[in-house]
Amino acid sequence: MLTFDIENFPGYPQGIGGPEMMVQLREQAERFGLEVHDKNVEKVDVSNRPFSKSGLKEKNISLRP
Known part of the structure; x- marks a missing residue:
């Protein structure tokens, strides 16, 4: 993820950093059985x-x- 700040994405009313969002998405996918x-x-x-x-x-x- 090369984007530093994400300001307009549902579920993040205060915005979120790109790398932080990628970590959260990966953790969610792994929780459902994704092998990375x-x-x-x-x-x-x-x-x-x-x-x-x-x-x-x-x-x-x-x-x-």
């Missing part, structure tokens, strides 16, 4: 669902939008 992989992606195949990606020195994994 901080990796570089080389290629994403969107021709079929679930999507698949390939990364550097990694096995392919499936992605659900």
Whole structure:
């Protein structure tokens, strides 16, 4: 997230910092079972669902939008 301040977003009447909002969104998604992989992606195949990606020195994994 490159935005420093977010001033006009529902649920944040006083605004929120971009990095702080990203942490909150990630925590919420993890609470519902999201597995976070901080990796570089080389290629994403969107021709079929679930999507698949390939990364550097990694096995392919499936992605659900």
